[in-house]
Amino acid sequence: MSAIPENLQAVRQQIATVAREVSRDAQSVTLLAVSKTFGADAVMTAADAGQHAFGENYVQEATDKIKILQQKRPDLQLEWHFIGPIQSNKTRAIAEHFDWVHSIEREKIAQRFSEQRPLQRPPLNICLQVNISGEASKSGVLPEQASVLAHAVASLPNLRLRGLMAVPEPEDDIDKQRAAFARLRILFEQLRAQGLTLDTLSMGMSADMPAAIAEGATIVRIGSAIFGNRNYAK
Numbered sequence: 537m538s539a540i541p542e543n544l545q546a547v548r549q550q551i552a553t554v555a556r557e558v559s560r561d562a563q564s565v566t567l568l569a570v571s572k573t574f575g576a577d578a579v580m581t582a583a584d585a586g587q588h589a590f591g592e593n594y595v596q597e598a599t600d601k602i603k604i605l606q607q608k609r610p611d612l613q614l615e616w617h618f619i620g621p622i623q624s625n626k627t628r629a630i631a632e633h634f635d636w637v638h639s640i641e642r643e644k645i646a647q648r649f650s651e652q653r654p655l656q657r658p659p660l661n662i663c664l665q666v667n668i669s670g671e672a673s674k675s676g677v678l679p680e681q682a683s684v685l686a687h688a689v690a691s692l693p694n695l696r697l698r699g700l701m702a703v704p705e706p707e708d709d710i711d712k713q714r715a716a717f718a719r720l721r722i723l724f725e726q727l728r729a730q731g732l733t734l735d736t737l738s739m740g741m742s743a744d745m746p747a748a749i750a751e752g753a754t755i756v757r758i759g760s761a762i763f764g765n766r767n768y769a770k
């Protein structure tokens with residue numbers, strides 16, 4: 537028996553509990569189920585338990601999965617979010633198969649998405665990934681460069697700039713987790729004050745979801761708490 541429906545229920549319950557504690561509407565937090573390394577069957581099980589939005593990191597794995605699901609279960613209207621590092625030779629496949637991309641950190645990549653987005657599809661929803669942990673090794677645009685990138689992306693056709701995403705350094709302490717998410721929220725508010733119509737803060741994973749919700753996350757990206765531990769060797 538799969539634990540996925542029970543896990544999903546528990547995560548939804550936790551979202552509701554935390555939202556209530558910080559006086560937020562639980563409906564303002566979208567649960568993105570991160571299905572990387574898990575197969576189409578796991579996605580189907582989650583979808584049958586009411587899950588609608590799925591996140592993926594690897595282009596080939598994801599497009600295979602999306603095609604299998606379209607074939608096997610055309611009744612499911614799933615929303616696909618690309619959340620992994622982007623190589624420029626993979627942008628076309630992402631532009632053709634996904635509804636959202638959370639991990640834009642360069643204008644050049646955004647330009648490719650803008651050119652490659654099929655015209656019969658709605659604009660590709662975009663979040664800029666921001667490096668809020670300040671380490672050279674971390675992905676994401678630096679906070680001080682986010683405004684220039686945001687205005688450039690907002691002006692491109694076939695894209696819709698929705699907001700910001702971050703993957704902070706892991707921290708056990710909830711106050712430290714909150715401090716990192718607060719940096720992203722403040723940047724988000726600054727960009728909005730500059731006239732950009734942003735509505736999405738993509739932050740929070742299995743280990744730091746409550747802190748992210750407390751700091752205003754509108755999308756939480758949850759993998760292992762729903763699907764179990766990932767086995768990359770498989």
Ligand SMILES: *Cc1c(COP(=O)(O)O)cnc(C)c1O
Nearest residue numbers: 570619741742743757758759760
């Ligand atoms: C894998 C991944 C997640 C999900 O992580 P869990 O710890 O399994 O919840 C979220 N966001 C990104 C960018 C990821 O790569």
